[in-house]
Amino acid sequence: MDTEEKRQRLSPLLRRLLILKVWLVERFRFGERQVTLVWAAVIGILGALAAECFRRATDLLHWLFTGSEASIITSFERLPLWQRFLVPVAGGVLAGLTLWIGNRLIAAVRQKSTTDYMEAVVVGNGIISFRASLVKTISALFSISTGASIGREGPLVQLSSLIASLIGRLRNSPIPQRRHLVACGAAAGIASAYNAPIAGSFFVAEIVLGTIVVESLGPLILASVAATFVTRALHGEGPLYQSPDLGLHTRWEILPLCAIGVFLGLLAPLYLRALRRTESLFSKLDLPVPAKLGLGGAVVGLLAMFYPQVCGNGQGLVTSLFHQNWDFYTVLFLLIVKLIATSATFGSGAVGGVFTPTLFIGSAIGVLYGQAVLYFAPQLRPDPTMYGLMGMGSFLAATTGAPLMAILMVFELTLSYAIVPFLMVACVLGYYCSSFFERRFMYGESLERKGAAFFNSQLAEVDLVDLIKRDPLTLPQNATFAQIAQTFVQHQFQHVYIIDDDRRLLGAVSLHDVKAFLDRPELETVVIAADIMDENFPRVSPLHSMTDALKKFSETRSERLPVVDNLTSQRLIGSISKTDIILHLAGEQSRVEVQRAVSSDLEKAPS
Amino acid sequence: MINSQTVARLRSAVFVNPVRARTDTEAIDELLASLRNQPDVVDANALRTAVLQRQKVDPPILPMGVAFPHARTDSVRALVLAIGTCPEPVVFGDTPVRLILLIGVPKAAIAEYLDLTSFLARHLRNRPVIDRLTEATNMSEFLETFAEL
Numbered sequence: 001m002d003t004e005e006k007r008q009r010l011s012p013l014l015r016r017l018l019i020l021k022v023w024l025v026e027r028f029r030f031g032e033r034q035v036t037l038v039w040a041a042v043i044g045i046l047g048a049l050a051a052e053c054f055r056r057a058t059d060l061l062h063w064l065f066t067g068s069e070a071s072i073i074t075s076f077e078r079l080p081l082w083q084r085f086l087v088p089v090a091g092g093v094l095a096g097l098t099l100w101i102g103n104r105l106i107a108a109v110r111q112k113s114t115t116d117y118m119e120a121v122v123v124g125n126g127i128i129s130f131r132a133s134l135v136k137t138i139s140a141l142f143s144i145s146t147g148a149s150i151g152r153e154g155p156l157v158q159l160s161s162l163i164a165s166l167i168g169r170l171r172n173s174p175i176p177q178r179r180h181l182v183a184c185g186a187a188a189g190i191a192s193a194y195n196a197p198i199a200g201s202f203f204v205a206e207i208v209l210g211t212i213v214v215e216s217l218g219p220l221i222l223a224s225v226a227a228t229f230v231t232r233a234l235h236g237e238g239p240l241y242q243s244p245d246l247g248l249h250t251r252w253e254i255l256p257l258c259a260i261g262v263f264l265g266l267l268a269p270l271y272l273r274a275l276r277r278t279e280s281l282f283s284k285l286d287l288p289v290p291a292k293l294g295l296g297g298a299v300v301g302l303l304a305m306f307y308p309q310v311c312g313n314g315q316g317l318v319t320s321l322f323h324q325n326w327d328f329y330t331v332l333f334l335l336i337v338k339l340i341a342t343s344a345t346f347g348s349g350a351v352g353g354v355f356t357p358t359l360f361i362g363s364a365i366g367v368l369y370g371q372a373v374l375y376f377a378p379q380l381r382p383d384p385t386m387y388g389l390m391g392m393g394s395f396l397a398a399t400t401g402a403p404l405m406a407i408l409m410v411f412e413l414t415l416s417y418a419i420v421p422f423l424m425v426a427c428v429l430g431y432y433c434s435s436f437f438e439r440r441f442m443y444g445e446s447l448e449r450k451g452a453a454f455f456n457s458q459l460a461e462v463d464l465v466d467l468i469k470r471d472p473l474t475l476p477q478n479a480t481f482a483q484i485a486q487t488f489v490q491h492q493f494q495h496v497y498i499i500d501d502d503r504r505l506l507g508a509v510s511l512h513d514v515k516a517f518l519d520r521p522e523l524e525t526v527v528i529a530a531d532i533m534d535e536n537f538p539r540v541s542p543l544h545s546m547t548d549a550l551k552k553f554s555e556t557r558s559e560r561l562p563v564v565d566n567l568t569s570q571r572l573i574g575s576i577s578k579t580d581i582i583l584h585l586a587g588e589q590s591r592v593e594v595q596r597a598v599s600s601d602l603e604k605a606p607s
Numbered sequence: 608m609i610n611s612q613t614v615a616r617l618r619s620a621v622f623v624n625p626v627r628a629r630t631d632t633e634a635i636d637e638l639l640a641s642l643r644n645q646p647d648v649v650d651a652n653a654l655r656t657a658v659l660q661r662q663k664v665d666p667p668i669l670p671m672g673v674a675f676p677h678a679r680t681d682s683v684r685a686l687v688l689a690i691g692t693c694p695e696p697v698v699f700g701d702t703p704v705r706l707i708l709l710i711g712v713p714k715a716a717i718a719e720y721l722d723l724t725s726f727l728a729r730h731l732r733n734r735p736v737i738d739r740l741t742e743a744t745n746m747s748e749f750l751e752t753f754a755e756l
Contacts, residue, residue, distance in 0.1 A: 478665045517721045522728040528665050531679060531724075532717050 044226025047160025091146020092297025102135030126178025154353030157189030265433025278347030296348025366391015394430030
């Protein structure tokens with residue numbers, strides 16, 4: 001054996017490694033999709049940790065403003081009247097100042113990228129600006145810690161989506177994969193905010209992605225579950241709202257339980273319009289941002305002087321609603337003041353979510369409804385708590401347009417299976433009744449506005465070129481069997497592309513074809529790539545449509561196909577993954593719906 | 608140990624003894640000519656082009672003077688093999704060759720090709736074995752030598 005031949009031979013260790021790798025690949029089928037799952041889990045863990053940092057920062061600021069470590073409502077109850085007013089005002093002004101300064105400093109950044117995770121997933125390129133997100137997060141910290149009637153789930157989701165976006169950029173992932181990672185971040189954020197992994201994943205699938213396909217749902221589930229594990233390790237297990245044993249006292253109770261879905265489905269459009277109307281009123285005020293947010297804080301402060309329960313996101317209020325037997329009028333007053341506080345905070349432009357306040361509003365209306373049933377039909381012996389939970393679910397379904405997520409969310413928040421069958425009916429009825437009067441749901445409305453800007457500028461229009469991963473794995477046609485084997489050891493791909501000196505694609509060698517011969521060292525210098533490559537390996541060109549490219553995948557078992565500049569010169573320019581195309585096509589549907597809604601709105605809009 | 612599938616392939620091989628050609632291309636042509644009437648050869652000219660093309664990329668030669676020009680081509684329906692012994696060595700590149708095994712394999716038969724190549728490369732590295740194989744005058748003697756390995 002000459003020296004050159006010895007040099008080209010594969011060491012026994014490398015050969016064993018390759019055989020082990022093939023064995024693992026065969027048993028566990030560890031491909032690109034599995035790598036995405038691993039990243040989804042990492043995003044889940046990091047997202048939950050970021051959410052925890054945000055919670056602690058909020059608690060610290062809250063202590064600085066109120067001198068109390070108790071919950072927001074308890075802290076405000078202990079404050080003197082003047083402080084109950086001033087703390088939300090100061091928080092609003094500081095939050096507004098942060099936004100104002102931030103917007104001036106990073107105006108250029110804001111034009112190029114987005115801070116909204118939904119926009120980044122549905123109509124954007126999966127990139128969320130770090131600096132703009134930081135500004136929004138700091139602003140949210142001021143608002144939330146000083147009692148603004150807004151949910152902290154918004155910033156939590158934003159933070160974990162930002163982490164996911166950064167990971168996507170570091171990995172140099174194609175746009176659909178970046179979008180998908182951001183969606184995983186959002187799912188992790190929801191899951192860690194509500195201790196609800198199933199609802200977290202379905203929230204993103206149903207509302208943000210607009211599709212429930214296994215390809216996209218799997219990583220969402222993993223990210224949510226990972227985030228939930230971390231959150232439970234830090235805060236303990238158990239549902240967010242402990243509910244007593246619930247059930248029907250008589251079969252006739254089914255009727256009012258179903259009717260609550262219809263009732264809340266009819267109220268939801270009014271709530272959505274109230275939020276939009278307040279936002280529009282605030283936007284008409286010719287005031288600087290700090291003054292607007294300060295004004296929103298003043299409304300909350302004024303109400304808090306008499307009803308400190310309006311402060312915060314409403315989570316504590318829901319717990320009290322289910323465990324303290326408030327009379328009809330107390331619940332009604334709290335509902336009205338909470339509605340005003342939430343509308344004022346949201347309308348002033350404070351950064352945060354309206355998801356948790358919406359949960360309270362639905363629950364309060366449900367409890368009121370239950371008490372009315374108890375008054376008019378005491379023989380049914382209704383439990384207002386049960387109606388509160390039905391109200392929570394159906395109102396959530398009716399305002400978000402996502403009944404499946406609403407069912408799962410209420411189930412996970414209460415872990416009460418007994419209510420699920422009635423909850424399903426109430427949520428579905430709520431959704432259908434609401435959609436009869438309202439086409440723009442809570443999150444869709446903001447997406448449509450952003451979608452309009454997107455479609456006008458066509459900034460993020462994706463075609464096949466955007467999905468191409470450059471610098472694919474290649475070897476020359478005279479590469480030896482040893483070199484081919486070594487390449488498979490070092491990289492996770494199942495195919496290596498064979499090119500000539502002009503980078504023309506000659507074919508591909510498949511790990512599947514050679515795996516049975518890896519333990520035969522005699523082949524290492526005798527066989528070359530040209531002997532075992534598949535010259536007819538499917539390939540795509542940037543001129544192909546997404547659908548055509550997907551069809552090409554049906555010709556092979558490969559998860560990735562080579563991309564050539566055109567089918568005549570066949571110069572290899574990169575590779576494209578099946579997962580990216582599926583994710584793109586799945587996302588395309590929701591984008592088309594947004595585009596349709598935007599076009600319809602533009603047609604209706606007065607010139 | 609020689610397996611039955613390989614025996615079957617070797618049995619169906621065409622045996623050329625002696626190879627009279629003086630150059631590598633002539634030797635290849637001589638062996639190709641012996642395969643022309645094989646039912647599995649669809650297009651002998653295309654087979655020749657493919658084999659010569661493969662020779663240009665990197666001629667497959669074992670150190671002890673064994674050449675196995677080959678090609679994966681759809682000009683054959685099934686694996687075809689021609690074996691030639693050269694009492695007077697024929698120079699392939701810089702290597703004097705005493706035994707030539709010309710193989711034509713259908714494109715889809717990668718596993719079959721690797722299996723046969725692996726068998727040949729494993730056993731044709733031993734000088735006494737090659738000496739005995741080159742002394743074989745017909746296919747039976749050639750197979751007997753392999754059977755004793």
